[in-house]
Amino acid sequence: MTYPHICYEIFVRSFCDSNGDGIGDLNGITAKLDYLQELGIEAIWLSPIQRSPSYHKYDVVDYYSIDPEYGTLDDFKRLLAEAHARGMAVIMDLVINHTSIYHPWFQESVKGKDNPYRHFYTWKSPEEIERLGIATREASADTAGRNPWHPWRYNAEKYYGLFWKGMPDLNCDYPPVRRAIYEIGRYWLNEGVDGFRLDAARHIYPEWEEHKNYDFWVEFRTEMQKANPEVYLVGEVWTAAENIAPYFKGLTANFNFDLGLAIQKVTADERDTVQLATTLAATRAVFFQTNPQFVDAIMLTNHDQTRIGSVLEGDIRRLKVAANLLLTLPGQPYLYYGEELGMLGQKPDEYIREPFLWDYREKDRRRARWIRPKYSKSNTVVPLAGQVNDSDSLFNHYKRLIHFRKSHPVLADIHGFVEPLPNEDARCIAFVRKSNGRSVWVIHNLSGKTVTYSAQNMPSQLLFSTHPDSRLVHNGLSLAPYSCVVLE
Numbered sequence: 223m224t225y226p227h228i229c230y231e232i233f234v235r236s237f238c239d240s241n242g243d244g245i246g247d248l249n250g251i252t253a254k255l256d257y258l259q260e261l262g263i264e265a266i267w268l269s270p271i272q273r274s275p276s277y278h279k280y281d282v283v284d285y286y287s288i289d290p291e292y293g294t295l296d297d298f299k300r301l302l303a304e305a306h307a308r309g310m311a312v313i314m315d316l317v318i319n320h321t322s323i324y325h326p327w328f329q330e331s332v333k334g335k336d337n338p339y340r341h342f343y344t345w346k347s348p349e350e351i352e353r354l355g356i357a358t359r360e361a362s363a364d365t366a367g368r369n370p371w372h373p374w375r376y377n378a379e380k381y382y383g384l385f386w387k388g389m390p391d392l393n394c395d396y397p398p399v400r401r402a403i404y405e406i407g408r409y410w411l412n413e414g415v416d417g418f419r420l421d422a423a424r425h426i427y428p429e430w431e432e433h434k435n436y437d438f439w440v441e442f443r444t445e446m447q448k449a450n451p452e453v454y455l456v457g458e459v460w461t462a463a464e465n466i467a468p469y470f471k472g473l474t475a476n477f478n479f480d481l482g483l484a485i486q487k488v489t490a491d492e493r494d495t496v497q498l499a500t501t502l503a504a505t506r507a508v509f510f511q512t513n514p515q516f517v518d519a520i521m522l523t524n525h526d527q528t529r530i531g532s533v534l535e536g537d538i539r540r541l542k543v544a545a546n547l548l549l550t551l552p553g554q555p556y557l558y559y560g561e562e563l564g565m566l567g568q569k570p571d572e573y574i575r576e577p578f579l580w581d582y583r584e585k586d587r588r589r590a591r592w593i594r595p596k597y598s599k600s601n602t603v604v605p606l607a608g609q610v611n612d613s614d615s616l617f618n619h620y621k622r623l624i625h626f627r628k629s630h631p632v633l634a635d636i637h638g639f640v641e642p643l644p645n646e647d648a649r650c651i652a653f654v655r656k657s658n659g660r661s662v663w664v665i666h667n668l669s670g671k672t673v674t675y676s677a678q679n680m681p682s683q684l685l686f687s688t689h690p691d692s693r694l695v696h697n698g699l700s701l702a703p704y705s706c707v708v709l710e
Contacts, residue, residue, distance in 0.1 A: 227264050228627070229519075230261075230265070234246050234251065235291075236575050236593075239588055245590060247291070247293050248271065248288070248297040254588075258310070262624035265454075266305065266313065268312065268315060270317055270421075273287040274289055277572070281322035281324075282321055283324045283326075286406070313415070315419045316418040319385075319426055320389040320422070327342045327343075328342070341396045341399075343381050343390050343393055345382075351371055364424070364458070364460040365384060367384060367386070370428075372390075394434075407445065408446065417450075420456065422458060424459045438472070456476065464508055467512040468512060470516045477521060477556070478518050478553065481502060481553075484496045484501065484502075485498070486534075488651065490533060491668075492670065493669070498651055499642035503653075506518060515637065518553035518636075520554065520556065525571070525575055529558070532567055545616070546623065546666055549623040557620070560578050562617050563578075565578075566598050566603060568597060572593055575593075576598045577589050579599075579603055582605055586600075619688065631658070632660050633708070635655075635658070641653060644678075645675070647673055650666060651665070651668065661710075662710045665699060665701060665707050666701075666705075670703045672701065675701060682709075684708075686706075692706075694709075
């Protein structure tokens with residue numbers, strides 16, 4: 223089965239405003255598909271677009287709608303048609319871990335134990351919660367919340383809402399809930415969506431029943447394949463590799479959060495303090511045991527994390543190193559919109575979701591203006607218009623890397639193998655990529671100093687270099703500061 227090579231996450235509200243109301247929308251994305259195609263993107267992941275009372279729309283009130291702030295169903299169908307005409311897949315964010323408290327299901331559920339929708343959610347008495355020892359939880363990488371049980375007015379029972387009291391968790395043990403979820407998924411696939419990014423995929427069941435998640439996702443995939451036999455499903459599962467692995471029984475792909483953090487660390491430190499290639503090889507071996515066709519969805523950051531631009535303090539040289547690593551490692555790379563510009567952003571969440579910078583200030587008629595940016599402004603980040611014609615810009619660096627990756631059969635193989643190469647200099651990361659009997663060597667210089675790398679049986683053909691001063695010399699390979707070389 224063929225999956226897209228390079229994916230791009232779009233926080234819809236912030237990407238491109240087509241009608242001047244200050245809010246990014248679906249028609250804005252359609253208008254910028256040529257830009258994404260030029261960059262080399264093959265799939266777009268849209269943040270939630272269904273009707274919701276919040277700016278982020280991760281609390282859905284109507285699964286069969288398009289939020290009017292973003293457009294209409296016809297607008298969405300046009301986006302699908304235009305994306306597909308360019309060979310680009312569209313991945314919808316599907317939030318089925320929880321709904322909004324304003325969803326009709328929950329509004330019925332709160333009416334009492336005899337209501338037919340009561341069991342759409344998990345309600346328990348305070349006494350039962352204490353008896354089961356589930357009143358509190360340990361904070362996890364994807365949520366700091368420790369008190370997931372919430373009272374509702376005069377109800378004697380509390381409802382379970384892991385992330386926030388405004389997001390009650392659905393009870394997927396209840397067959398009518400499962401049927402409803404499957405109907406929703408099949409509806410959007412039949413409309414032409416190519417797959418789903420599955421929010422909070424690890425939390426479909428509460429932590430004390432996490433093992434039930436694995437079978438749920440197997441069943442979910444089976445049901446989705448009735449609408450699209452090649453449906454693509456990528457899960458948000460942030461935990462250790464051995465705990466992620468069982469999710470590959472049902473899901474096509476899972477995000478590799480730990481790899482993203484490792485890339486951040488070695489790039490900031492300018493030293494391979496985590497044995498990145500060795501660790502990744504071990505992680506992939508664990509995934510392979512569960513599903514040899516696993517897809518490792520790799521990224522630098524996403525909409526819940528400090529932007530890589532801020533992690534690296536806007537240092538374009540280091541940002542290029544982060545891009546070098548992301549786009550030469552095995553897996554399926556995801557870019558978070560604006561990473562190719564070096565956009566900045568730190569928590570709270572609104573400020574890691576600031577508007578994309580298309581042009582300078584008053585010239586930027588397509589810029590969303592729903593929020594006054596704190597970090598990514600025209601005087602802190604060079605807008606796209608200022609980078610397109612600069613051959614040394616971060617944008618053009620990403621573009622060259624992406625097109626080279628896609629053009630080479632070894633690098634383009636998202637299922638390919640990685641093996642660390644002998645290396646005694648922590649300023650370097652060196653590994654072999656292998657696919658279908660062919661291999662390439664990839665060597666990175668993380669530092670601001672020229673370094674020399676040598677090893678036995680090193681290939682003699684320089685296929686690609688991110689810096690003109692990196693070259694083969696009599697005693698090995700001379701790597702310019704912050705550069706990357708591919709040999710075959």
